[in-house]
Amino acid sequence: MAVLTDKFQRPVRDLRLSVTDRCNFRCTYCMPKEVFGKDHEFLPRGELLSFDEISMLVALFVERGVEKVRITGGEPLLRKDLEKLIGMLRSIDGVRDLTLTTNASLLVRKARSLAAAGLDRVTVSLDALDDPTFQRMNDVGFPVAAVLEGIEAAAEAGLGPIKVNAVVQRGVNDHSVIEMARHFKGTDHIVRFIEYMDVGTTNGWRLDDVVPAEEMISAINAVLPLEPIPPNYPGEVANRFRYLDGEGEVGVIASVTKPFCGSCTRARVSAEGTLYTCLFASSGTSLRDAIRAGDDVGAIVEQVWSTREDRYSEIRSSQTVTIGSKVEMSYIGG
Secondary structure: OOOEOOOOOOEEEEEEEEEOHHHHHHHOOOOOOOOOOOOOOOOOOHHHHOHHHHHHHHHHHHHOOOOEEEEEOHHHHOOOHHHHHHHHHHHHOOOEEHHHHHHHHOOHHHHHHHHOOOOOEEEEEOOOOOOOHHHHHHOOOHHHHHHHHHHHHHHHOOOOOOEEEEEEEOOHHHHHHHHHHHOOOOOOEEEEEEEEEEEEEEEEHHHHEEOHHHHHHHHHHHHOOOEEOOOOOOOOOOOOEEEEEOOOEEEEEOOOOOOOHOOEEEEEOOOHHHHOOOOOOOOOOOHHHHHHHHHOOHHHHHHHHHOOOOOOOHHHHHHOOOOOOOOOOHOOOO
């Protein structure tokens, strides 16, 4: 089967698959307590895709060009028996890269079983290295040390090189950029600083809160000299830089100031089986309902992707405003 492309000839190469809408953190830029409080109703188990349904969907996407599958949430390690799903996905011919994004709160006890099941790598979210800042951002009092322990457990289990993602907000954790770069320099871990994005509608996003990627790289370069290096593969979202002394690399994801819509190859499926063709989408297409109705799901995927013309970040960047209502990040991952 030919690789599936959209209206701008962008192929579908990457699938981001949420396995739960639940999370044990309440990060202010993703699941603020004001919205996701104690009374918030999460999806009933019956509305989540089953492992068999997920596996079937991944196989359909792989047949149409997907090579990389990333498990997301919510916090994906909260999904019971996730290792079983990892094993099922690992057995699908054509899945070249099977990865997972996590807050690392459960990695110490899960890393070895995830690796044994066939997971290739993990990406860990860590927004600061000092407890006051990090705990203010995760809003549940989770300590930095426990995340660092999770990172090391994942490395020891062979789930590296580990990427460490930090969402940077002006006046919140921008003071941590150089500290984080220095901490992970000389390790096998790669820090990627992410411009604060207007994902969803509950995080109170303002353009003034965005720290441009250029500003972050300039600050690091002033104390830890850098040079740019090419992307690892077509469509990679991070701009990569290596330290001149050879002690590793750092990346920035500039989806606000330098959008990369033109090379976006990512499809996203939420925990309840809705297909979204953009991180900033306002609506999607239910694949779960199609599966359970016995419909031709492959044909639906082809129709949705072949008519895709999303370029939200380019439009937002040119207008410097947010556009419309959007699905929350906690439903479709980052």
